[in-house]
Amino acid sequence: MAWKKLYVLGAGSYGKVYYAVKIDSYGLCASVAAIKCADIRRSISLQQEAQILKTLKGCPYVVQFFEANVSIDDGNIPIYNLFLEYACGGSLHDLIINSKKRMIKMSELEVRFYAYQLLKGIQHVHKKGWVHCDIKPANILVFDNANECNMHKLKLADFGLSLKVDDGMAYMTGTPLSNRGTLLYAPPESLTHGFHAKAYDIWSLGCTVAEMMTGSCIWIYHDTKDLQWKIMNEDPMIPSNVSEIARDFLYRCFIKDPRRRWTSEQLLQHPFIQQALCTSSSNSMPETQVKTARVNPFGCQIPVLV
Numbered sequence: 001m002a003w004k005k006l007y008v009l010g011a012g013s014y015g016k017v018y019y020a021v022k023i024d025s026y027g028l029c030a031s032v033a034a035i036k037c038a039d040i041r042r043s044i045s046l047q048q049e050a051q052i053l054k055t056l057k058g059c060p061y062v063v064q065f066f067e068a069n070v071s072i073d074d075g076n077i078p079i080y081n082l083f084l085e086y087a088c089g090g091s092l093h094d095l096i097i098n099s100k101k102r103m104i105k106m107s108e109l110e111v112r113f114y115a116y117q118l119l120k121g122i123q124h125v126h127k128k129g130w131v132h133c134d135i136k137p138a139n140i141l142v143f144d145n146a147n148e149c150n151m152h153k154l155k156l157a158d159f160g161l162s163l164k165v166d167d168g169m170a171y172m173t174g175t176p177l178s179n180r181g182t183l184l185y186a187p188p189e190s191l192t193h194g195f196h197a198k199a200y201d202i203w204s205l206g207c208t209v210a211e212m213m214t215g216s217c218i219w220i221y222h223d224t225k226d227l228q229w230k231i232m233n234e235d236p237m238i239p240s241n242v243s244e245i246a247r248d249f250l251y252r253c254f255i256k257d258p259r260r261r262w263t264s265e266q267l268l269q270h271p272f273i274q275q276a277l278c279t280s281s282s283n284s285m286p287e288t289q290v291k292t293a294r295v296n297p298f299g300c301q302i303p304v305l306v
């Protein structure tokens with residue numbers, strides 16, 4: 001049985017993403033997948049993503065990796081294919097945009113339910129020693145199996161920028177203002193010190209949760225310089241028309257000092273999440289090797305790529 005790429009779902013900097021089906025000997029569709037494809041010469045980040053996803057397999061809150069192979073395209077060029085489970089609901093970004101278009105704000109219960117799933121995914125990623133480094137609505141996939149309250153299952157995706165950063169470790173870019181992920185979701189320490197540790201993802205989660213609540217990103221800015229300045233010097237705008245518990249949850253995500261910012265374990269115990277778990281009747285809520293070289297201003301060890 002061979003996979004057949006049917007149409008393009010989207011494109012990334014590396015290449016394209018296809019919707020693909022596997023047809024069995026009776027001509028029936030046996031499986032579906034999303035295939036991320038890149039010219040083999042430009043596939044390093046996809047190959048790394050495959051390695052990372054293999055280590056994360058089994059978590060229901062992380063997109064599942066099926067397999068990877070190399071095929072030859074019509075122009076005789078070797079193509080690297082990364083097979084992933086297919087998300088038919090698009091991304092969380094699409095969900096937020098659609099709610100905004102229909103002028104229906106996501107309910108706080110919905111946001112809590114999604115925050116829970118994202119935290120479970122982040123907890124798994126961090127336990128395995130990775131920092132995602134690019135958590136944002138566009139990198140969170142939506143699956144169709146919404147529950148009885150019309151809420152969806154979400155999974156973390158796009159691990160192309162992830163870093164291996166074990167406990168107590170941090171990765172430094174070495175240059176200020178050179179964060180790895182998307183600037184809008186980047187924490188202050190990534191700009192001031194090039195500091196990337198697990199707390200990075202928690203700040204990005206806070207930005208994502210606030211965006212679900214308001215329909216807009218947390219920063220209002222003129223240009224990149226202005227945005228960088230605001231991230232380093234100002235506090236993010238916490239939405240005012242949300243519950244006190246929701247505001248407190250966001251405050252914990254937006255603590256400027258990454259050593260004091262709450263971890264995924266702590267946030268999973270926050271009343272914002274715990275109360276939603278009680279409300280939900282069913283509990284359906286649902287390597288790069290490093291060696292330590294020196295200590296950064298946040299008291300974490302800095303790994304050196306070897």
Ligand SMILES: Nc1ncnc2c1ncn2[C@@H]1O[C@H](COP(=O)(O)OP(=O)(O)OP(=O)(O)O)[C@@H](O)[C@H]1O
Pocket residue numbers: 009010011012013014017034036063084085086087088090091138139141157158160
């Ligand atoms: N498993 C999947 N199921 C369904 N759609 C997917 C899947 N993976 C990616 N897509 C879609 O394909 C498009 C490109 O995704 P991808 O994450 O590779 O690129 P990107 O994040 O836009 O680019 P880059 O990774 O270069 O920043 C997006 O619209 C995304 O929603």
